Amino acid sequence: MATPLSTPGPTLGVVGGGQLGRMLAEAAGPLGIELVVLDPTPECPASPVCRDQIVGEFDDDEAVRELAERSDFLTFEIELADPELLERVQEETGVPVHPSPDTLRMIQDKLVQKDALTDAGIPVPEYRAVDDADELRDALDELGSPAMVKAREGGYDGRGNAPIESPEDAEAVLDEIGGAAMVEAFVEYERELSVIGVKGADGVATFPAGENVHREEILRETVVPARADEDVRRRAQEVATDVLELMDGRGVYGIELFQGPDDEILVNEIAPRPHNSGHWTIEGAVTSQFEQHVRAVTGRPLGATDRRSPTVMTNLLGDVEETQPAALRGVEEILGTSRAALHWYGKRDARPLRKMGHVTLTGADDADVEDLLARVRGLRDSATFVGQD
């Protein structure tokens, strides 16, 4: 940047003020960058740690315009951002949006995303667009059953995904999806990996590959380094680099991968923003994914992506039966454990399986990640939203 670092600002406007916005604000402060977020929920997670929250819907024309007017740069931390609106506001105000609205639009539609990857020669699981039950049955003839039917738009954390066991269920599964759909072959994967990548003004960089443990399609833990051979981990970073080259606009991208049969690396999904599977970077890497995103979007040089030490991360999910005010008990064990770091997102209510916070545990250079993983699971299980003092 030719512009000097002065106060106040520069200001980064963020569509979305959830935990990702909160951690972006926590990373931006030391760099001298102020955050303003747009979020419909008053007192959203980012609000107590950022300059200001504009309360409004992600697709509220006036609110996004106000955000742009208060900002030097615009970004988003949620795929529900509106690419058309962002494009218009970018044109009218001259405030740059990163990643580009085009990239957001491409990623929002999983079919278009997969087509773009395929066109670029990047390996993905076999897939077909399916507009009706007949097409779905035809696709299953080719891809085999079971398979995974996905809503083309709007899904996250497993919502919008439905496994299909047999062609007979085609109507029922498409009803469940309830909109434009695609179907993907089931991959008999060895493990799920993810690589956090970043595209800056002067090039791209990738963090070391993490291994993700999902349950009920929600990320539970990330293990770094992934428990895969070194050449598999390196190949994951290479594929992620190819993905980054394809993306338009600066910023962090979360790239979910399968380590398939014969150690083939396949791209599962891309998120055009910091990703849950990159939370480990806050303590585990030289630069966090949140600082990288702030650096990239504001056109600053990228930081180093080296891993500092073996690191595991576990989400703290709402272990409640129904929505209740958030009250987490048992954090003393987490806080009392050396090299364990607590991250609390400040959400008012705990809901079943809602992401409420996370815990990261780093080890010495020669630490065994199996041991770290067992320990961090124990820490997580010591904390609960259930019960009373």
Next chain:
Amino acid sequence: MATPLSTPGPTLGVVGGGQLGRMLAEAAGPLGIELVVLDPTPECPASPVCRDQIVGEFDDDEAVRELAERSDFLTFEIELADPELLERVQEETGVPVHPSPDTLRMIQDKLVQKDALTDAGIPVPEYRAVDDADELRDALDELGSPAMVKAREGGYDGRGNAPIESPEDAEAVLDEIGGAAMVEAFVEYERELSVIGVKGADGVATFPAGENVHREEILRETVVPARADEDVRRRAQEVATDVLELMDGRGVYGIELFQGPDDEILVNEIAPRPHNSGHWTIEGAVTSQFEQHVRAVTGRPLGATDRRSPTVMTNLLGDVEETQPAALRGVEEILGTSRAALHWYGKRDARPLRKMGHVTLTGADDADVEDLLARVRGLRDSATFVGQD
């Protein structure tokens, strides 16, 4: 804590919202603790990253009361806080103040501080109270000249300190000090060290000793580990532990030391708060001094104080001739250097030698701190408030 972690809060009220308050807020967010600060300067450094700023003087009765009413715990990040007022508010509202107002009062008066240390058998440079020029001359007879005359109250960053070369200058030097004074023997020290200590609900802990480089009595750099023998560094931590035992109330204490003749460790001064010489802990230690202070004051378990890697810190001081709007040029080199971290305090104006930010550089486990120090000085010198693009 028996109380669960819920949202919003708990809230930590902080008297003072300068860079220390800002870095406290940055550390409190992940722990789920919200900060409200009291500071007379609108848009103080902490304000864009904390829940709220109350604009008011540190000794404004009503403002401190309002702060208490919004808080579950009270602390201060500046010695100018008013111990009598804090004591009254603590009694009337029941909101605990840490460190204790008594400790603050004791530390505010350098003579009382030195007396307390001496009474506890903690080694300090020789000193005398001096109420007038005759007493100062008598003291110099005993302590020798040159010596250092200090205002008992209100000094910081060298303000309130005046060297005296000869007994003839007694009147002039006391005029310069302008209030109650003391005089200290000059210590022919090998180096200046400091140890950041923390007193928690369940005990005390110390970070590894850093070595401080001052110029014009303002801290320029901290080097960790200090370039002293291991037994000297260990002795520094032992003396700091003795100091912590003497303190009343939880929190972080910055303990400045001299490594004197024969490697004796002498206590120079104590700050009842996070300290500039502990900024290295943000990247260089497992837990930062700011997180430790938040943990301690709110009664949570302390974190580990281990050093992560060799680390050097340099202040970014206002290199201007007179006050001007803050506009720092040349941060690209800092941001483009692996393992260099920029911390910007968000002050509106650069003033001569004002602390505007700092840069921390960490090295690999076997890094040479001399090399790190040379590199971080180069980074610092690449940035300037002078000139225009």
